[in-house]
């Protein structure tokens with residue numbers, strides 16, 4: 706499936722990109738920050754493979770999962786909240802240091818962004834990563850100039866899988882349903898796109914909480930963004 710096909714012939718439309726697991730393999734930096742945080746709290750590190758499966762609902766939930774040692778963390782008891790607040794503050798300080806150290810752009814991403822930029826397709830990053838970390842990461846990897854807009858997990862009232870951030874970005878870039886597409890790696894992206902009423906492309910190489918993306922109901926599934934050109 707090409708992007709032109711997804712745009713319903715009203716090409717070029719608006720393209721909304723997820724960040725972690727779609728544009729950038731950032732899990733090594735996130736895992737380094739999570740593990741150092743756990744060690745500072747006197748706990749055992751979780752390791753890259755585990756952390757990779759916890760990424761996608763934003764940093765607060767990543768730290769909830771890290772403290773619980775599992776994806777389906779229980780709502781915290783009041784006594785846990787102070788620990789959580791400390792852990793999140795430590796994580797932010799650590800991730801500020803690790804952000805971009807090991808992160809790499811996935812194959813096919815630069816070609817896709819350049820192709821769309823040349824055709825004046827307005828693009829946004831819609832991620833659950835806290836906004837303060839997004840700009841520096843995109844800049845360091847040389848991707849920032851493609852995007853007219855960045856929405857982080859704490860930019861608006863809601864985050865993916867809520868459709869709010871997608872609808873906000875679509876409106877800001879003067880897109881509409883039928884001329885806007887979401888491209889992501891996880892259930893949070895596909896669910897948000899479906900709720901927003903826009904098509905979604907899922908990539909197979911990302912995180913998706915450790916599960917395959919084929920059953921998510923995306924409009925297209927690709928192994929590389931270069932397949933969309």
Ligand SMILES: O=C(O)COP(=O)(O)O
Nearest residue numbers: 725761762763832833834
């Ligand atoms: O969970 C995160 O911090 C970011 O995830 P996303 O870029 O895949 O939305």
Ligand SMILES: [Mg+2]
Nearest residue numbers: 723725726890
């Ligand atoms: Mg993602």
